[in-house]
Amino acid sequence: MTQRLLDACPNVDWRLFVALARYGGFRVPSEACSLRWQDVLWDQDKIVVQSPKGERYGKGERVMPLFPELRPILDEAFEQAQEGDVYCIEKFRRFAVGQTGWVNCSLGSRFVKIIKRAGLTRWPRLFHALRASRETELAQEYPIHVVTAWLGNTPRIALKHYLMVTESDFQKATQKATQSVTQKPTTHPTAGYCKDSQESRKALGNKGLLRKTAGGCSALQPTQVAGTGFEPVTSRL
Numbered sequence: 047m048t049q050r051l052l053d054a055c056p057n058v059d060w061r062l063f064v065a066l067a068r069y070g071g072f073r074v075p076s077e078a079c080s081l082r083w084q085d086v087l088w089d090q091d092k093i094v095v096q097s098p099k100g101e102r103y104g105k106g107e108r109v110m111p112l113f114p115e116l117r118p119i120l121d122e123a124f125e126q127a128q129e130g131d132v133y134c135i136e137k138f139r140r141f142a143v144g145q146t147g148w149v150n151c152s153l154g155s156r157f158v159k160i161i162k163r164a165g166l167t168r169w170p171r172l173f174h175a176l177r178a179s180r181e182t183e184l185a186q187e188y189p190i191h192v193v194t195a196w197l198g199n200t201p202r203i204a205l206k207h208y209l210m211v212t213e214s215d216f217q218k219a220t221q222k223a224t225q226s227v228t229q230k231p232t233t234h235p236t237a238g239y240c241k242d243s244q245e246s247r248k249a250l251g252n253k254g255l256l257r258k259t260a261g262g263c264s265a266l267q268p269t270q271v272a273g274t275g276f277e278p279v280t281s282r283l
Contacts, residue, residue, distance in 0.1 A: 047166060052119070054164035059135050062123045063153065064160075067176035069115040071184070071197040073099060074173040075153055081134045083127070086112065086120060100198050110196040178208040185209055 048068050055061040066072035066081070072095065080096040087093065091112045100106050112120075123134055133139040157172050169175050177197070181204055184193040190201045199208070 047164075050164040050166065051160060054160050056160075058119075058123050058126050059137055060156075060160065061119050062135055063138075063157075063173075064176070065116050065119040067173045068180060069113050069119075070110065071177050071180040073097070073177065073198075075138065077198075079133065079135055079139045082132055083124065083134060084132075086124075086134070088112070095198065097198050105198065108195065108198050181208045 048064070051064050051068075052061050055064060063074055063078055066078045067074045070093070072078045072081070076098045077095055080098060081093070082096070085094040085096065093110050093112050095108050095110055097106055097108060100108065120134070127134075127136070154172060158168055161168050161172075181193060181197050181199075184196070185204070190204065194201050194204050197204075
């Protein structure tokens with residue numbers, strides 16, 4: 047689905063919007079439009095994310111990996127950047143930022159057109175869902191405190207608003223169940239526990255104790271006795 051979205055994007059700016067949200071877990075538009083070329087540390091495979099939302103809580107900057115899925119699209123955007131461009135998505139940045147925030151960056155309606163062009167059905171909270179998908183993927187591979195440090199939220203917020211149960215979770219669970227059912231046992235059944243026998247073996251060197259415990263193992267003794275008649279009492283076979 048992501049590749050179909052990228053193919054349906056009209057230009058590299060839109061491909062970068064989608065990739066930053068889906069592969070980088072960026073908030074769109076604020077973090078995506080705030081990304082500068084100097085924040086992309088190519089040689090270290092890292093990105094410094096400027097977060098206007100996090101700045102309100104004293105976390106206006108974080109460092110995350112330059113994920114391999116994201117790098118080709120950043121490379122493409124860098125090749126098409128104009129000399130003197132400061133921001134990775136310069137065109138949107140120029141008119142999107144106003145005195146009250148991101149007033150002119152109406153991406154939703156345009157993104158819906160891209161979704162339709164890709165032959166997909168619109169989903170709720172368009173860019174948030176892309177970010178949530180990335181956080182869910184990362185949480186399956188890395189500890190939650192690492193993931194939330196990269197994406198700029200907290201474990202509590204991630205669990206409440208971002209992490210999802212996916213179809214692959216069900217497939218993984220059923221595959222494990224199938225493997226456990228079809229796996230052949232590697233050990234033979236063991237004999238039942240017999241306390242009397244064990245105590246008797248310990249007492250082999252003590253005749254007096256052996257006499258007291260010589261009743262045998264209840265698990266091996268007949269449990270029923272035939273009734274008394276003209277013949278002597280015998281065990282029922």
